[in-house]
């Protein structure tokens with residue numbers, strides 16, 4: 010299996026600017042690729058708190074970062090709980106935090122996590138497979154109106170009511186249990202997507218809902234601005250406009266932040282070509298000024 014390729018590594022390192030002896034947080038450590046470069050930049054002489062909700066990601070990162078194990082603290086939790094996480098660790102004030110949002114290549118290509126429509130698997134989509142409700146519950150049990158609302162809000166689908174109605178008709182015939190069933194069915198619903206699979210936005214909407222992603226992002230960012238030292242950096246990579254809007258507004262409106270990226274940084278053509286997952290990425294960075 011191809012491994013997750015980290016996005017915009019050079020820019021992440023430039024803006025996070027990790028220094029030996031300081032503490033950094035990788036709020037979405039995933040497989041640990043960005044973590045690796047943060048640790049390498051300081052020759053393994055910083056402390057890195059690696060957070061992820063997904064226990065499978067923590068296991069992969071633990072193995073990937075073995076050579077730096079003395080400098081890394083792994084935390085299986087949500088970044089929305091970052092205030093408590095930092096408090097419980099009883100560490101000094103961190104100097105930077107990275108959020109690389111969304112999902113990793115390992116998550117999307119592992120059918121058993123139920124994230125992707127290209128691999129068949131149980132319809133789940135939870136980053137933490139032990140809490141909350143699964144995509145299966147949403148698709149099989151939500152009312153037409155509730156489904157339509159979340160498809161519109163999180164998938165920005167214009168014909169959300171029609172799609173919700175079609176889903177509810179289909180589930181009377183056969184309950185949705187697998188990602189393949191849902192994606193094949195959505196492909197018959199007549200959604201036009203500019204060069205993207207018709208199921209892309211439906212899956213995005215359900216995944217955002219199931220993981221409470223936008224509310225968690227706001228909570229994580231607000232907490233980040235409170236826990237960092239003066240001069241500390243917040244670096245965020247987002248992958249769709251709903252996330253980027255939250256990040257942009259947060260950086261503009263938070264009084265103790267100075268924006269370092271007037272416009273979002275995007276991958277160059279070479280990166281987009283060699284790492285298709287980076288195509289929609291936007292990076293923004295800010296510095297704590299008080």
Ligand SMILES: C[S@@+](CC[C@H](N)C(=O)[O-])C[C@H]1O[C@@H](n2cnc3c(N)ncnc32)[C@H](O)[C@@H]1O
Pocket residue numbers: 013014015016036037038039040041042043044060061062063066086087088089109110111112113136225
């Ligand atoms: C794009 S991947 C990170 C990849 C990582 N930067 C790398 O290069 O290997 C995003 C990760 O964020 C995790 N995640 C998503 N929401 C989270 C949350 N609220 N708290 C903690 N981790 C979260 C996912 O489980 C996933 O592993």
